[in-house]
Amino acid sequence: MTRSQTPKSLAVLLRARMHPDPIPSPPHAPSPPDSSAPPAAASSSVRQWLHASVSAASPSPAALDCFSDGYRSLDRPGRHEILRSLATDYDVPRARVRDLMRQYVSVSATGDEHPAAEKEDGGAASALYRMERGLRDALRPKYAGFLEAMNAQPGGLKFLAVIRADLLALLGEENAPVLRALDGYLKEKLVTWLSPAALALHQITWDDPATLLEKIVAYEAVHPIRNLIDLKRRLGVGRRCFGYFHPAIPGEPLIFIEVALLKDMATSIQEVLLDVPPIAESEAKCALFYSISSTQPGLSGINLGKFLLKRVIDMLRRDMPSVQIFATLSPIPGFMQWLLAKLASQIKLAERELQDGNSLEIASSAFRESILLPEEEKLLQNAVEQVDSKQGIELLQDILTSSQWVKSDKLSAALKSPLMRLCARYLAREKKRGKALDAVANFHLQNGAMIERINWMADQSEKGIEQSGGIMVNYLYRLENIEEYALSYSGTGHIHASPSLSKYVEPDT
Template identity: 60%
Template structure:
């Protein structure tokens, strides 16, 4: 594809690739939830063709059990292509078969453990070492049984994963399979499928080690097929047109992606960076304002978007390694930059606040939590009289936040009155609200476990519909201080400690 083709893409907002089922290196994931393929599909000529579930199942069995290398590639191709042609229900059925029928042989494990325990009981004093037997035969028996137990503890589907990983297009196909598994588990917690997903995740973490990933700086001179991926997969701030894309790759901006040799020409994850004099407080100035200084004058690298391109790699934290690599590279190339920060969304804030408002409304006066301070209630009531006519300030806040017209941002008085309570509650949300000991907000959890600290929350930082819906327009700067990254990350992971500046703690005196 040339730049003209990319321009057409920008107008149509298409997803990348229209893969043929026989080309594994051109796979695109079609989520299992949205699959409308049935056993009777239509081929490229408009003819009806049947997809044989039994044949795909048989090709999967062959790909797992086959020993001959010369025919293994053909079996893997048949399975991969056949799987992609299956309907949603058939994919789910096949994955359940894989999880249950190709799991561990527990009867074999039980028998081996009995042998092991029997051997241990017969050893002198229950302790076995080289001196237990003059010829070391007892110790050798232990080693042999331990080796057999380790082998038996490997599920049969490991062979399929291992073989696909070394097969052309196999790594991307594995990510497609895992995305399908995750979508099934969102609807139903199948224990065997959960075990398969966990096993696959650990394999992918190993195979996607930073040592095998190439850090690539993406520029306007890259092939249009790669730029197409940036347009399609940008998840935080969608690319609106070619001018926007060129600006993000131009002077005062950087874009870096991790590319795996098995998925060439397609970043698994990418990050967008703005070079600035000061840490931006609004996304508008990052996306639309032209840089007001020469790059050599920049003292701050602002990470304003990080996007994963593979749904099947969810939960595999490639972003942690990407951010650290980018910091090292930028620091090396531009020693004058000493501040590394983000301008990040707060995707869970409004949802959390609305849940608090509902809870307060349903509670009696004894247990009702005062979300708003008395002075905030009075100010909000006075400012909203003409707009809502509602007397209860909590209901006023609910109505303003749930209205998709966002009338309140058109009123300077309401914008001013809402700033204090919404900023205070946002600081509480980021600092104090936890789930299983980790930050409730997904983006906060991501950056905090990577070693960042909460630096500043910014009022009216994102006036887009998405920003107003997610967080009432509030965004947050996370700071990556090189000398504190490792310590911050470790303390957060081990104890749930959220590191933040005094400015953040100042919103909640005596609470944090």
């Protein structure tokens, strides 16, 4: 990554909002389909360019450019129509596969009856090998060559990421096997094309081009950058920002991570973002990762963050030997949604028991949970002026959905114990398919981290209160245990947690 050595205006950053730039058109591309044409006509034109590109043994750059330009011009329904066509019309040619399989079985059966003769007959063996090669070729979907040719185009890799983002959105609406197959194949190819060996690690600084800094502002997904002063602070003394870049997408990171150099693990994001002045870097003992953002939704499920995190840790260990603690201050995006759903289900279950009498009491008792401890329920009732004979879980639901509790010291104090306890349970116990239910927790745990500490009122922003009741979590990367923890989590789902969490939840066994 080449740095600009001349002073430059950053006025463009003043216009930056949380919206990435549109994909630029490739240089010297043929004229795309008429964007003023009716949607049906535009979609038909794009479909023709798709057919021309997929059907050719070696698609021409002009046809690929026309398809990509035309695809960009389509609205959401039009893009989805093209993706359905790509997945369905250019799938594996199963009729050919069946014919080849019948031939192969026939020849193989003859060889089984006369194995000695087959060894002597080089022609029969050669026929089998040819059929096997033919089968392998036939099992490739017809769109395979098209995707590979598009990847080789200037701007093609980013365009394929856009296609996959649209495909993931379509899968959210209709989870068809043929669409899943296309997504699986495209994801496999993207994993190959985006291998760590093909990516360059670059420290992003204030001296980088304004166009790059604008993208950092636009793509920051965890803690929005408020202004130029905030941006300069995050790139200045005591802070680091590193990005992974691919040569096919110059000037734009695929993913970037922000780091604070501190004396110890921070307990709130306010400490990190509003720490003025920062400590001297020579005094830093902790590298705190407080934000990691992907710039391409179409790369979802491709764990570039794992490799980025490990490379940044290695770089910091080499350049700053005094730093011995590598930890995160992470959001808990799914906690409040999980808790409110849990409360709603328990309230509904209690209402059914009340309506149906004792007939359901035994059957439903297995599903009843003590969400609140007796002392926690009492504290909530004392904090609310009008109880109205509501149960503790109803009170908790009312308080949390109003979000006004943050302004009341009395309510905040009453909520601290149950929310911290339930958050620890959510992080350390709630799982989906044997892995942590929270997406951020799953990311760090599969990378070999452990849950070190949960922090009350660590993110007092509107987003932080809405997502997690203001609670944030420190994940700790113990360098000597990273591989061990990653293996045990991937193998058995075991979540390593600090003894400090035992006051909130029983240790995992």
